[in-house]
Amino acid sequence: MNPIDPADSAHLADAISRILPALQEFYRFEGPDLAARRSVEWKEKLSMPLPQQGQGLDAVLDDLINTIIPNGLRNGHPGFSGWVTTSPTSSGAAAHVAAAVAGSQRFWVQAFNYLETLSLDWLKELLGLPSFWQGTYTSGGSSANLIGLGAARQWAMEQMGVDPSMTGIPDGVRFQIYASNEVHHVVNRAAAVLGIGRRNVIGIPTDHEHRIDLSLLEARLRQDAKNGIRPLALVATAGTVNVGAVDPINEMADLAAQYGSWLHVDGAYGLFGKLDPRVAHLFEGLNRADSAAADPHKWLAAPLGNGVTFVRDTSILGRAFTLEPAAYLEGSASQDGVVESPFDDFGVPYHDFNLDQSAPSRGVSVWAILKEVGADGIRDRIINHNSYARLVAQLVKENPLLEVVTEPVLSICCFRFNDGTKTTQELNDLNARIAARLRSESNYVPSTTVVKGTYAIRPCYINPRVRASDVIGLVNRVAELGIEMK
Numbered sequence: 322m323n324p325i326d327p328a329d330s331a332h333l334a335d336a337i338s339r340i341l342p343a344l345q346e347f348y349r350f351e352g353p354d355l356a357a358r359r360s361v362e363w364k365e366k367l368s369m370p371l372p373q374q375g376q377g378l379d380a381v382l383d384d385l386i387n388t389i390i391p392n393g394l395r396n397g398h399p400g401f402s403g404w405v406t407t408s409p410t411s412s413g414a415a416a417h418v419a420a421a422v423a424g425s426q427r428f429w430v431q432a433f434n435y436l437e438t439l440s441l442d443w444l445k446e447l448l449g450l451p452s453f454w455q456g457t458y459t460s461g462g463s464s465a466n467l468i469g470l471g472a473a474r475q476w477a478m479e480q481m482g483v484d485p486s487m488t489g490i491p492d493g494v495r496f497q498i499y500a501s502n503e504v505h506h507v508v509n510r511a512a513a514v515l516g517i518g519r520r521n522v523i524g525i526p527t528d529h530e531h532r533i534d535l536s537l538l539e540a541r542l543r544q545d546a547k548n549g550i551r552p553l554a555l556v557a558t559a560g561t562v563n564v565g566a567v568d569p570i571n572e573m574a575d576l577a578a579q580y581g582s583w584l585h586v587d588g589a590y591g592l593f594g595k596l597d598p599r600v601a602h603l604f605e606g607l608n609r610a611d612s613a614a615a616d617p618h619k620w621l622a623a624p625l626g627n628g629v630t631f632v633r634d635t636s637i638l639g640r641a642f643t644l645e646p647a648a649y650l651e652g653s654a655s656q657d658g659v660v661e662s663p664f665d666d667f668g669v670p671y672h673d674f675n676l677d678q679s680a681p682s683r684g685v686s687v688w689a690i691l692k693e694v695g696a697d698g699i700r701d702r703i704i705n706h707n708s709y710a711r712l713v714a715q716l717v718k719e720n721p722l723l724e725v726v727t728e729p730v731l732s733i734c735c736f737r738f739n740d741g742t743k744t745t746q747e748l749n750d751l752n753a754r755i756a757a758r759l760r761s762e763s764n765y766v767p768s769t770t771v772v773k774g775t776y777a778i779r780p781c782y783i784n785p786r787v788r789a790s791d792v793i794g795l796v797n798r799v800a801e802l803g804i805e806m807k
């Protein structure tokens with residue numbers, strides 16, 4: 322037996338300070354993105370059999386500094402407007418490191434448990450949600466929606482006298498979830514995991530503004546009710562991932578009430594969009610929802626792995642997701658109610674409200690971001706980003722070689738090169754080639770999508786580092802490449 326553990330736990334400050342210059346350098350996002358082009362080189366350096374003898378902390382830090390960090394993912398580059406995630410800003414990243422070291426569980430009576438609650442309260446205030454709603458952090462939008470729909474399943478079956486978390490779904494019971502056919506696929510997966518089934522997520526076509534078509538939704542609900550099929554939940558997407566459309570939440574709340582359904586709002590991307598007074602009215606009815614998902618790791622630029630679910634019924638998460646008491650944990654709680662050690666009380670039992678027993682504190686990152694920039698700072702960001710999408714639309718309209726594919730609602734504006742001489746197929750191919758070239762040049766990296774058959778370049782602004790020059794540069798570069806490649 323060797324009584325000394327081989328892993329270093331004495332030189333944390335030294336280890337972190339040694340990687341900091343490489344992180345700071347990476348974080349400048351200067352020069353071209355070479356990670357993919359150099360992949361043969363860095364894979365060769367990293368690839369090795371499982372070391373039987375450890376190589377020590379220095380060897381790890383060398384690899385991090387020289388090989389791994391310089392070849393990381395540059396979705397925080399100011400010209401990156403691709404997916405709905407970005408690199409964290411400084412305060413969130415610092416808080417994330419603090420949580421990794423000092424907040425490695427979110428329960429028990431300690432500061433990180435308290436910050437989960439405080440930051441959830443701040444988020445409710447920021448988003449204008451009722452203060453009594455229960456929130457819980459999750460690992461992202463996928464699980465935030467799953468938790469919301471898990472609560473919906475609990476509620477819907479409790480109406481039938483069944484506790485699905487205890488007994489499962491009884492034979493012969495069929496529930497459906499209704500959403501627009503622009504719903505994010507994580508909702509379909511949540512239905513799969515919850516035993517509802519992907520095919521029981523009914524995709525309702527959208528109207529000309531890419532919002533769920535209310536008359537088709539109502540017709541389908543009516544028809545299904547006649548056939549004895551129950552609505553488990555209506556899902557309103559507040560900021561669709563493709564074009565940023567916000568479903569009519571208020572009207573969907575009316576339908577949910579009429580048909581006895583739960584209303585869930587997937588605001589993973591767009592819920593923070595509500596802070597822009599120009600579009601706040603689109604979120605009317607949010608307070609009537611039963612649950613809502615939002616992702617701090619999107620527009621708040623929290624470190625990745627940060628989603629949140631809010632529910633109206635404060636006890637339902639406990640009923641749907643309880644772990645049930647565990648002797649090895651409960652045994653540590655105070656018997657006489659006196660809380661003298663962190664282990665004498667669980668604090669708010671977030672581990673009973675979602676999928677993870679052990680989980681890092683995520684609230685500390687949200688707390689750090691909101692404390693640093695305040696509600697006004699986030700509001701300014703959202704307004705800027707929504708304005709950038711409007712700037713894209715304006716520049717595109719001014720250029721006869723470009724065409725707006727979807728008008729911006731939030732911070733997405735889909736557009737394409739179109740000189741008026743090509744078929745739909747030719748335009749789709751050309752715009753796909755333009756997008757591939759943009760990605761390889763790496764100065765301006767939007768994502769792409771297909772809107773009702775039209776291939777489009779899709780900048781989505783949530784990255785705090787983006788500047789107006791990046792927006793203008795993208796539009797100009799698309800026009801230049803279109804001329805060059807047509």
Ligand SMILES: Cc1ncc(COP(=O)(O)O)c(C=O)c1O
Nearest residue numbers: 405461462463505507562589590
């Ligand atoms: C509307 C919407 N819902 C859900 C998700 C899934 O979120 P995550 O990737 O954090 O799991 C996304 C991701 O972009 C989204 O835009």
